Amino acid sequence: MLRLEARAHPSTTALLLSPLLAIALTLLSGMVLFAVLGFDPVKTLAAYFLKPLDSLYGLSELTVKATPLLLCAIGLALGFRANIWNIGAEGQFIMGAIAGSGVALFLRPEHGASWVLPAMFLAGALGGMAWAAFPAVLKLRFNASEILTSLMLTYVADLFLRWLVNGPWRDPDGYNFPQSRMFEPDVVIPPLLDGTRLGFGAVLALAVALGGWFLLSRTFLGFQIKVIGLTAAAAGYAGFNRARITWMSLMLSGGLAGIAGLNEVAGPIGQLTPFVSPGYGFTAIIVAFLGRLHPFGILLASLMLALTYLGGESAQIALGLPVAVTNVFQGMLLFFLLACEVLIRYRLRRQYRREA
Amino acid sequence: MTETIAILVSMILAATPLLFAALGEVITEKSGVLNLGVEGMMLAGAVTGFAVAASGYGPWLAIVCAALAGAAMAAIFGLLTLLLLANQVATGLALTMFGIGLSALVGKPFVGVPLEKLPSLPIPGLSRLPFVGPLLFQHDGLVYLAVLLTAAVHLFLTRSRAGLVVRAVGENHDAAHSLGFPVRLIRFGCVLFGGAMAGLGGAYLSLAYTPMWAQNMTAGRGWIALALVVFATWKPWRVLAGALLFGGFTIAQLHAQGLGLAVPPEFLAMLPYLATVLVLVLISRDAARIRLSAPACIGKQFHPDD
Numbered sequence: 001m002l003r004l005e006a007r008a009h010p011s012t013t014a015l016l017l018s019p020l021l022a023i024a025l026t027l028l029s030g031m032v033l034f035a036v037l038g039f040d041p042v043k044t045l046a047a048y049f050l051k052p053l054d055s056l057y058g059l060s061e062l063t064v065k066a067t068p069l070l071l072c073a074i075g076l077a078l079g080f081r082a083n084i085w086n087i088g089a090e091g092q093f094i095m096g097a098i099a100g101s102g103v104a105l106f107l108r109p110e111h112g113a114s115w116v117l118p119a120m121f122l123a124g125a126l127g128g129m130a131w132a133a134f135p136a137v138l139k140l141r142f143n144a145s146e147i148l149t150s151l152m153l154t155y156v157a158d159l160f161l162r163w164l165v166n167g168p169w170r171d172p173d174g175y176n177f178p179q180s181r182m183f184e185p186d187v188v189i190p191p192l193l194d195g196t197r198l199g200f201g202a203v204l205a206l207a208v209a210l211g212g213w214f215l216l217s218r219t220f221l222g223f224q225i226k227v228i229g230l231t232a233a234a235a236g237y238a239g240f241n242r243a244r245i246t247w248m249s250l251m252l253s254g255g256l257a258g259i260a261g262l263n264e265v266a267g268p269i270g271q272l273t274p275f276v277s278p279g280y281g282f283t284a285i286i287v288a289f290l291g292r293l294h295p296f297g298i299l300l301a302s303l304m305l306a307l308t309y310l311g312g313e314s315a316q317i318a319l320g321l322p323v324a325v326t327n328v329f330q331g332m333l334l335f336f337l338l339a340c341e342v343l344i345r346y347r348l349r350r351q352y353r354r355e356a
Numbered sequence: 357m358t359e360t361i362a363i364l365v366s367m368i369l370a371a372t373p374l375l376f377a378a379l380g381e382v383i384t385e386k387s388g389v390l391n392l393g394v395e396g397m398m399l400a401g402a403v404t405g406f407a408v409a410a411s412g413y414g415p416w417l418a419i420v421c422a423a424l425a426g427a428a429m430a431a432i433f434g435l436l437t438l439l440l441l442a443n444q445v446a447t448g449l450a451l452t453m454f455g456i457g458l459s460a461l462v463g464k465p466f467v468g469v470p471l472e473k474l475p476s477l478p479i480p481g482l483s484r485l486p487f488v489g490p491l492l493f494q495h496d497g498l499v500y501l502a503v504l505l506t507a508a509v510h511l512f513l514t515r516s517r518a519g520l521v522v523r524a525v526g527e528n529h530d531a532a533h534s535l536g537f538p539v540r541l542i543r544f545g546c547v548l549f550g551g552a553m554a555g556l557g558g559a560y561l562s563l564a565y566t567p568m569w570a571q572n573m574t575a576g577r578g579w580i581a582l583a584l585v586v587f588a589t590w591k592p593w594r595v596l597a598g599a600l601l602f603g604g605f606t607i608a609q610l611h612a613q614g615l616g617l618a619v620p621p622e623f624l625a626m627l628p629y630l631a632t633v634l635v636l637v638l639i640s641r642d643a644a645r646i647r648l649s650a651p652a653c654i655g656k657q658f659h660p661d662d
Contacts, residue, residue, distance in 0.1 A: 142640055142641045143643045166622070286453070289446055330454075331455070334454075338447050341443075
């Protein structure tokens with residue numbers, strides 16, 4: 001019999017190796033899954049994880065998909081560190097996209113285009129923050145679980161988006177498609193590289209990752225966040241203001257998710273549609289955990305999860321595999337990750353029958 | 357009169373999947389485990405039930421398989437959180453994402469396949485009663501089962517020794533461990549029960565409520581069921597009352613659309629979600645009451661050597 005024995009100190013080796021082990025186990029299970037579905041495992045895996053990366057365009061798309069994940073996940077990780085479970089980043093993402101689109105659609109660029117794009121980013125951040133403010137108030141004032149309220153509000157945000165693009169914001173010349181007008185070229189983020197969709201957002205996301213690292217490791221606020229998460233009681237004795245930390249982490253994660261949403265509509269998409277997000281806000285939760293809630297880890301993790309999106313599309317085109325495989329992969333990855341984490345705090349020992 | 361009955365009946369039908377899922381979660385949480393994967397387990401049950409029924413194995417085998425599928429999903433959760441000590445919140449989220457993906461994958465060939473609705477079983481004699489008959493005694497078997505299970509869960513928790521042990525494990529796992537109870541095994545059993553019940557709730561959706569399979573057809577009901585458990589302060593009969601209330605919110609949107617109200621359908625569809633938030637706020641406001649009712653060890657990890 002194997003038995004788990006607590007380690008005196010968390011193991012650094014296991015800390016670094018556990019995400020890699022989880023990825024390896026996910027790939028293995030993926031091959032089994034493909035075989036069960038009747039696909040050649042090796043060929044499918046290659047189509048899934050290698051094919052998307054064989055061109056400059058593919059690599060740029062990887063960054064395009066990693067950008068919203070990185071932005072959302074950095075914010076979420078700050079909250080998760082403090083045991084604030086904002087799982088409604090998807091809703092905050094949508095509200096950011098809506099708020100930014102409002103600016104793009106109704107403040108016409110003839111007013112001088114140079115300030116409209118920054119105003120859109122600001123509106124995106126505010127939209128996301130506003131949507132995250134509800135769970136914050138409801139938690140602090142009424143003690144309601146932010147897990148449930150933030151998730152419920154995601155459904156509300158999605159329905160609100162549907163109403164906008166089906167009703168008041170629908171493009172009158174859009175053949176009745178539920179989507180807004182295309183944004184004027186002046187308010188669309190220009191690509192950094194010709195022929196790609198890679199925009200300024202990727203640079204911003206990198207800066208945010210750096211900022212997140214600085215906040216967590218070099219500031220008092222970051223210290224407070226970590227202490228609250230590790231031992232709430234100690235934080236209480238130290239007189240840390242819990243309410244303030246709750247507000248800060250929800251505002252930061254909401255604002256970043258909102259910016260991510262705006263960056264999607266103003267960047268790769270260029271208009272408001274009902275499909276602004278293929279679940280980025282939820283996937284960002286996995287990204288945060290895969291990165292072990294550390295900004296640099298999250299940076300790598302966002303690329304990894306972006307690859308599952310690209311792989312899903314590529315495997316769908318090449319082999320007719322359903323897109324839902326992506327969700328299965330993502331769920332499995334998180335399972336294995338959580339399972340492997342046990343090795344950080346515990347070691348496996350063979351159990352011998354105790355002598356009487 | 358008949359219209360009142362029709363409205364009340366549709367309320368009961370909308371409440372049934374929530375009732376199944378929330379009752380299961382009550383047992384899971386009473387044993388001290390918070391499983392946020394209800395949505396994923398419901399979807400697993402919904403797709404399994406539909407696939408079995410649509411392949412011609414009959415509704416009853418479909419229901420059994422749906423419960424087993426829910427339990428199988430819950431077993432993953434149980435292994436990770438109880439044996440490997442993974443974070444329960446994160447594992448629950450993973451279970452939901454995995455369930456959404458896996459059900460969509462498995463269910464792909466069944467999209468658009470027609471299915472006969474679960475037959476209704478009028479109870480002889482009682483179903484002939486005026487008003488009460490059509491309201492309560494002309495439903496399909498799963499509706500009766502849900503009510504019976506409410507009573508069973510209530511009796512189990514309050515009147516049985518096993519129920520007392522489950523509650524002890526949820527209130528203080530160290531004390532229960534010292535008394536020699538196998539904490540992890542008991543919790544695993546409760547998690548499996550929660551999964552089977554969520555599976556039944558999902559099967560009710562795909563076999564009776566709207567006999568079809570559509571990707572993500574639970575539409576957040578798993579999360580509403582989680583809120584319902586808090587709303588009911590972990591008491592089975594209150595879960596029933598709460599499920600009816602939420603059933604009411606769900607059908608209110610349909611009837612408002614029927615009445616030709618000038619409110620856009622998207623706003624009406626927000627009702628159940630907003631109601632969940634509102635109800636959660638009203639109930640959680642009384643922090644002391646939640647603290648007294650919530651199992652003291654909920655979400656906490658247990659390792660026998662620590």
